Amino acid sequence: MARPQVQMVPIDASVYKSPVLKKVNQLTQALASGGQLPTLAELNVFNVREVREMAPTEVSTEIERMVVGVVSSILRGEGFRYAVPSRTTANQIYVTELDRIVLADKLSVRDFTNMSAVRKTAITTKVMELVHQLLAKGIHVTKRDLFYTDVKLFKDQSESDTILDDVACMVGCTRSSLHVVASEKGVVVGRIAFRDDGDLIDCTRMGVGGKAIPPYIDRLTDITYVRCVQCVSKRVDRSDAKFILLVEKDAAFMRLAEDRFYNKYPCIILTAKGQPDVATRMFLKRIQNELHLPVLGLVDSDPYVGLKILSVYMSGSKNMSYDSASLTCRDIKWLGVRPSDLTKYKIPDQCRLPMKETDIKTGKDMLEEEFIKKNPLWSKELELMLKSKEKAEIQALSTFGFQFLTQEYLPQKLRDGDWI
Incomplete structure (x- = not known):
């Protein structure tokens, strides 16, 4: 696809030399x-669980692998259970050098035979099934849509939301890789242009309301490309924003x-x-x-x-x-x-x-x-x-x-x- 040809709203070149900036x-x-920034390994921080963006086929394969693991566990007489990463507060680690919180790699067992875990185990299975369907169809839904697929089981959206994070953590992918997103909330305006699912967006022409930040961040492309406003004959792979x-x-x-x-x-x-x-x-x-x-x-x-x-x-x-x-x-x-x-x-x-x-x-x-x-x-x-x-x-x-x-x-x- 060709780069977007953008002539953003022009501004006086003297602005860039302003003492204010x-x-x-x-x-x-x-x-x-x-x-x-150094990596966790370079900082000798090990035994932590971090996720990454994964392709739909990767996520589907991993879900199928986990289901096969559950079936094998049942056949061995060990019961219906999942190994779920613990996301409790006590399991959070602050890495000073990176100035961010990471999750220690500690697992808890979610067992269908445990009365206190029966619903969570059932919800986990249901969410994995729904995500697998979404990936097969190549579509996205909101967290609210997911909740309404089985209100009787989920009871409250907070429960399906929590399990959705658990599934992402179990698979090892970002939540967006599951094709379940939150409704649009954030907005952006200013000196930036990009393509949203192929459509060219110039955020200098979005009015007072701004451009809604789409939940499908993976579909945004050409974020850095704009046409230089000081000299329109040039093309630069960069926004002219300063901050x-x-x-x-x-x-x-x-x-x-x-x-x-x-x-x-x-x-x-x-x-x-x-x-x-x-x-x-x-x-x-x-x-x-x-x-x-x-x-x-x-x-x-x-x-x-x-x-x-x-x-x-x-x-x-x-x-x-x-x-x-x-x-x-x-x-x-x-x-x-x-x-x-x-x-x-x-x-x-x-x-x-x-x-x-x-x-x-x-x-x-x-x-x-x-x-x-x-x-x-x-x-x-x-x-x-x-x-x-x-x-x-x-x-x-x-x-x-x-x-x-x-x-x-x-x-x-x-x-x-x-x-x-």
């Missing part, structure tokens, strides 16, 4: 000079999109509209890997819905630690809103929110997390938040005007290199 360019250079702006909330995303922030400060803006979903995490990881751009995070000054969300993008979630290699981004910078910003930008008291006991507990628990301990500046900000017992939303900046975020706050942050 000087610190960003330095950050990009530092990222590029950082070299390749990726990761935004927690849809409201902030819409303000950035409507103000065409990405044309004034060349960037790619994306959000999962709250808690990050798998597709958004995979998309972020992929564009960071292919474009080699720094990621700056814009979240609420809040230990749970702000900093915790940022940590999932960076270090991974414990329930999907088996796939952290394809779901985490190294060295995300915390741009804002940080606790120290409340004083620095004179956020009025009425725009600040008192922390609840649950917020305080979450904050204290996060201080014990390895990824926080690794970054003293993050710890300092979190301690400041706990001391003041105040939090604030990104929208608190609107007290100074609806466009304060895009015209004052972010430009100053970029100019000063004010991220940690």
